[in-house]
Amino acid sequence: MISKKNNLLIFNSFIILFLFLWPLKALSENTLFFYNPEANINDFRSLKTVFDSYLATKGTYQFQPFNDKKTFESFLNRQKKDIFLLSSWHYQELKAQGYSHFKPILVGTINGMFTYTQVLSTKKQIRDIGALQGKRIASASNRDYTQKMLKSMVIQQQPSIHNSFKVLTVPKDIDALMSVLFGMAQGALTARNSLDTLAKINPRKYRLLHQQAESSAIMLPLVIADPQFLSRTNQQKLLNAVEKMQYSKQGQEILGMLGLNGWKKLTRADLRWLSSTTK
Numbered sequence: 115m116i117s118k119k120n121n122l123l124i125f126n127s128f129i130i131l132f133l134f135l136w137p138l139k140a141l142s143e144n145t146l147f148f149y150n151p152e153a154n155i156n157d158f159r160s161l162k163t164v165f166d167s168y169l170a171t172k173g174t175y176q177f178q179p180f181n182d183k184k185t186f187e188s189f190l191n192r193q194k195k196d197i198f199l200l201s202s203w204h205y206q207e208l209k210a211q212g213y214s215h216f217k218p219i220l221v222g223t224i225n226g227m228f229t230y231t232q233v234l235s236t237k238k239q240i241r242d243i244g245a246l247q248g249k250r251i252a253s254a255s256n257r258d259y260t261q262k263m264l265k266s267m268v269i270q271q272q273p274s275i276h277n278s279f280k281v282l283t284v285p286k287d288i289d290a291l292m293s294v295l296f297g298m299a300q301g302a303l304t305a306r307n308s309l310d311t312l313a314k315i316n317p318r319k320y321r322l323l324h325q326q327a328e329s330s331a332i333m334l335p336l337v338i339a340d341p342q343f344l345s346r347t348n349q350q351k352l353l354n355a356v357e358k359m360q361y362s363k364q365g366q367e368i369l370g371m372l373g374l375n376g377w378k379k380l381t382r383a384d385l386r387w388l389s390s391t392t393k
Contacts, residue, residue, distance in 0.1 A: 149186035202333035222334035252290035
């Protein structure tokens with residue numbers, strides 16, 4: 115038999131769920147949806163709190179992060195009037211699957227650059243990265259992205275090898291590098307700028323690492339939207355709020371949580387380059 119205490123707990127849980135979902139539905143056309151397989155963000159609650167607080171100063175907008183790819187893509191397919199923040203790698207994957215009605219508007223920047231590369235580093239020098247298959251590779255990206263990035267690196271060196279890697283998921287790139295240095299992983303997949311940072315703050319540890327492979331240039335995260343709705347005032351204001359983040363303290367905090375410094379509008383040349391690298 116259910117006690118009054120349990121009934122109250124169930125009722126309160128229902129109210130909390132209702133209060134969370136109702137504004138999401140009510141503000142569906144004023145929402146920035148987010149999913150990024152290249153970033154291992156553990157504290158979505160803090161990210162949403164800070165993002166919502168920042169957007170509230172610009173209008174009736176809200177931020178909705180996702181940690182599940184399929185759920186995010188279902189929203190991407192249904193909520194065509196909204197704006198989405200996702201990795202360029204994921205955007206290219208979606209475009210190849212037929213999601214062609216969205217257009218990239220903004221791209222993230224780090225120290226003025228809007229592209230980066232992924233580097234596979236080891237503590238021991240090896241002949242080829244195929245030898246690392248079946249070994250533990252530390253990465254701050256999700257497993258699917260990490261596996262595909264590593265396999266693309268292997269294929270460049272040895273096209274006939276298609277085995278998988280063991281992925282150790284860690285919070286940040288620096289944790290991946292430390293995992294290799296302390297023997298918890300045999301390799302680390304990180305952004306090149308993370309290696310550059312380590313070289314500055316701890317040159318001795320940096321010199322212990324060997325860079326075995328490097329990806330081609332990858333665009334930083336994108337903000338995309340359906341062009342047929344871009345003339346709407348609410349979309350323009352939301353895009354402007356994202357673009358101007360770097361000019362406020364709260365916006366800078368959000369950018370730091372996303373691993374970025376700012377945003378820039380994509381030019382036609384940028385879009386052509388991005389299109390040329392589509393899978």
